[in-house]
Amino acid sequence: MKLGFAVKVLGDGGLPSHDARRWQSQPHLRVSIERLGAIVDYLERHDLRMYRMSSDVVPYGSHPDLPQFHGQVEECAEELATLGERTRAAGIRLSVHPGQYAVLNSEHAEVRRAAATELELEAALLDAMGLGPEAVVVLHVGALAGGKEAAVERFLRSFEALGERARARLVIENDDARYGLGEVLALAGKTGLRVVWDAHHHACYDPDKIPAEEALRLALETWRRRDGIPKIHYSSPKTAAEESKRKVGRRVERRLVLPPLKAHADLIDPISFESFLRGPAAAAPDFDVMLEAKAKDLALRRLRDQLAKRGFGWSDGMLTGPAAPG
DNA sequence: CGATGTCAAGGAATC
């Protein structure tokens, strides 16, 4: 089991994830590739083998009003192939996850088109890197506008209109409020898409009341042998440990602020994660875990240390089972 | 240098 983290590197003083300059400064994928190279150095240095790239690695790469930015993947074909080969050789699993603005089932045709363009771009990026089928583009089903039935229908139509490469890279994830795992699995059945189960979202929203062990099993079953190792998302909910202070007259009042249930904590709760490993995960076939925590790579490294104290092992970027007691 | 505003982008609740 590989454990991964998303986008930002906080360790070793912090590393930039992409060329984030604004369009006026002519940012370029070439710069992002150099930064990715430094991140791969970091991953190797710390024996980490799973990473989600920023959805902005290709600056303005699908912006409708900035066509001069559209050829970047092709322009960088050579550099991408080199970087891809390097990550492949290192056993590093890569993925991307478009932001909240990519809505494939929007009511607005313009928005659907933009989402499709974004998916094509990200698929082209992974293809140019020569990555295997386990390098996926993770997307939520999207909006509810117009009613769920119509929204699902729009998703299906948009999906079918995608190019072959985008369809091949796409996987769908259950979200925390609109499309629960049951619905996502039904869509997977109709499209052949693989499913990434997000355990935290599942705890937030699961109208079908699917027990965790079954949810995990069903999601993993959407991955066929030729798709590579399946993966899931895991995070811990933010707790109300933080207090806010506000002035009341001359006095300062301390108030407990409850975060929304869906908010991610800074770290992964090692006790819950261990329960997950020993419970639902124990009976499942091999899979990888993308950790979503605000402390990013530091959360992963902390969790790894904590699991080590609980008897789990780590070798070649993989979490291994607990040593036999005694 | 530190503080503040802004960014390509949507959805949904609210009025």
Added chain:
DNA sequence: GATTCCTTGACATCG
């Protein structure tokens, strides 16, 4: 139809 929140990070600008 317009406004605001959601929620994120870092560039860009200003004092």
